[in-house]
Structures are given as C-alpha cells and as structure tokens.
Amino acid sequence: MERATCIEMIYPELEDKLVVTIMGACAQELYNLGHRENFFYLQHAMGLASSIGLGLARHLPDERVIVLDGDGSVLMNLGTFTTLARYRPTNMIHVIFDNGSLLSTGGFDSQTTSGITDLAAIARGAGIEHVASADNELQFGEAVLEALELDDLSVIVAKVKAVGPDHYGMDLELPENAFRFRRYIREKKQATDQ
C-alpha cells in the first residue's frame, strides 16, 4: 500500500476538517491533490504534528481534526500518545503512515522496520482505546470510516511502502500557510457565530 493512495482515498473527507501533516513526502502528496485553506503542513519540528492536533482539537470542540503523521516523526515524540490518551480529544483522528523508513531524509530504516517496534501497540499501551492497524487499502478505508463515525480519539497505523513523490515544492511560504490556516479557522468561527 502506498501513502499517496491512502491520502487520495481520504482526500474528499478532508474538505471540512482541520488537517495537520508532517514534513516531506506526506505534506507534498496531500498538496499535490490540491491545497486547501484548512491544511497545515508542518515542514519541520518533527514529532509535533499530533501536539498541534491536540491544541486544535481541545480548543475547537466543534471541529474535526485529522493529523497525518509518520513513523519517523512519531518516534521523536512518543510521549504524545500519553498526552493524547490523558486528554482524549474526541474530535481528533491520528493517522500514522508507517513506512519503516526515514524516507525524506535519505531512506534509512526506522525502528519500526520489519515490525520490530509496533506503534499501534505503543498507542494502546499509552491508553488510547481506539487503535487500528491497516496493511491494505481496504483495511485503511474501513479504519478511517470507523474513526469518522466514532465520536472519540482514534489512532490508525497504516503500513505503507517507503516511496514518495517524484518532486517536491509548494507555492506556499511557511508563515503564509500558518497565517492562512489561522484565518480559515477564524472566519469559519465568525460565520458559525453569526
């Protein structure tokens, strides 16, 4: 299974959600499908995408937040599972694309290669109740649908191939992405309040 395929499968669902991605391939593959103002690409600070997701979800209870994370990033902030479990944002879905590789930085094996480390088991052990693993498109699609129907925090670990896009680059400066993402949220809130 390829991450690009998974992102394409869920892309229509992302239209009205707040989406936070990690750096590199994941961000690029989402961007290539068409940027939306409700997408924030964390192009550095590995590990913090899910923490941003928690900050959003906790303060915007009427929104759904979807974090598109990766094994290399989440391994840099395993404590995030414990904080997510403790505060349990019911409006957040944490998708982790596990390619067992630090793909964007040279393709070195990560600790999850060959199933040595099981991120789903770590998430469960941290106390997250709804954790799904997906090895193929069907399982991934079902896991996402189930998570969307659930009014609770979900973690989905999707095993994907260590492949990325053939080009990188966005017509979007990093602060510009942050300003526009914030403006999108503010305007949506104002429209709802009226």
Place this chain on the structure above:
Amino acid sequence: MPVSYENSKVIFEGIKAAGIKSVSALPETWLGLLLQRAEDDPDIDLIQVAKEEEAIGIAAGAYFAGEPHVLLMQNHGFLAAINGVVSLAQLYGIPLCMLIAFRGHWGEPYPWHTRGGIITEEVLRALSIPFELARDPDKVAQQISEAYTFSQSSLSPVALLLTRDLMED
C-alpha cells in the same frame, strides 16, 4: 526554601487578568502551587505534557484556534523544547508566551540545576527570544500581560523568567 504561596497566587491571578484561559505545563517544584490553582480553577484549561516540546505544538494549535495560551515550564524544559521553538514557532511566526522557572542561578543550592541556569539567558539571546526577569510580585502581573501582548504583536516566542526572589519565601 519553601515555594511562595502568595506569589504563586499573584502569578496565577496575573495569568487570568491577562485574559488567558488555556495553560500548558510540565510540573516542577516552583510551579507546583501555581499549577494546583490552575487545576482547581474551572475557568482554566490546564494541559499537562510529558515533555515540554509537546507544549510548543499545543500552543501552536491553541494559537490557530484563537485561544490565548501560556506555557509554564522549567528552564531545563525550555532547553528540551528548543527545536520546537525554532522550527515551529519561529519558522512559522507563531507567538509563544513562556513563563519559565529560572532554576540554577543566584542562590541555587542544587548542583544539578546550575549548568542549565548559567546558560539560560545566553541561549535565549542566541535564539533572539526577548525575555525579562520577574523578581517583584508587585510587577509580575503587568509583566505577564506585556509578555503576552508582545508575543502576539511580534509573532514570536517571548520568555518571562520567574526568579528565586519571586518563587521562594
């Protein structure tokens, strides 16, 4: 020396007076009484992290959500959070209002705090993070309010260092 009950209260009231209802923190001794108040106050949403760098992400999320937020941490926790400060907050222009317990400085009896204390101000300078020292309980509320205002206008991390004079009786 015991942590100052009165000054912990003054700082907490200062946070509230600045209009802040969302607080992230990693507990440490000097912040203990302050965090107890935050935990007991129904108007304050306290998010306790496992490591301080998480709080940089949470603060960014709160900022995007339009929710005024402060971060409470020890200076060693700040040191542990630097990549997030640089490569999320500074890179994207996201404000952070950090209240940092300034351990390991004048009067510090514990050896383990000293190295971090000695380098804290130089690290803040190297990172171009504006900071002030909070020593006087009569001024700290204003300093918190001004730190928050400045973080928002400059779209930058700002630090208020909570000193021994303020935090201990």
